[in-house]
Amino acid sequence: MKGYDLDRDHYWEAKGLPAGNGRRDGRTLHGKMTAPVRLAEELLFPRRCPVCDRPVQPFGALICASCEGVLQKVQMPVCRRCGKQLRSESSDLCRDCRTLPHVFERGETVFTYHSAAGGIFRFKYRGRQEYGAYYGKCMADKLVCSMNISRRMPDYLVPVPVSAHRLAARGYNQAFVLAREISRRTGIPVRDDVLRRVADTLPMKNMTPAERQNNLKKAFQAFGNDVELNSIMLIDDIYTTGATIDACAHALYRQGARRVCFITLAAGVDSGF
């Protein structure tokens, strides 16, 4: 594989497939929206900044120039399994990865949770889907960087699903919004039909990692065949202990997937103890 440079046709050539834009139906994600229509839309509904929530400055950007520094990118050293930022180099695994066996192969994350928490809350619970343009760009940049290093490309991006009733209440799945933007920028197709959340789970905020794993047992079901599900990149907004990603990976492996990795928008910093 040659260097991966965000050139979509390049990606499809490397995969031995005809050049396309990453959608199975062959259409662009924004349909036939032209530049003047997009501009008119921007003027009527100016994009809001994922940090300050005001219309972005300068106009047309995805985040205010003065706000970008607030979001802290995950810095080395990171956990070699889940990609969480570590406080020290005394171990190359975070506390959770030292104590819990994971099902997923490995993962990475873009921002530290505390620096991005306010925006992620609005993105998830206050209808600010528009933040997905900036968030997805940052995730795509990180993914492209790792693909250039590992020289491996996932076959599909799979957003972590929410249950049907949460989807109905919220109107969208934030993980799908991120996956769609990453796909638009990298050409890697999104498959939101191979994984379904079949059971609603209890809120996990105050649960131990073991309780979380138990809570998520049988929460996800995978569909598809082993040819389709060769190498999967799971997409989600927040990584905590990995219980959700593991439950998804478990369902996908059972269905024949060979390699399940993930990328999330944010994760906490390892406590180190």
Ligand SMILES: [Zn+2]
């Ligand atoms: Zn701002």
Ligand SMILES: [Zn+2]
């Ligand atoms: Zn870890």
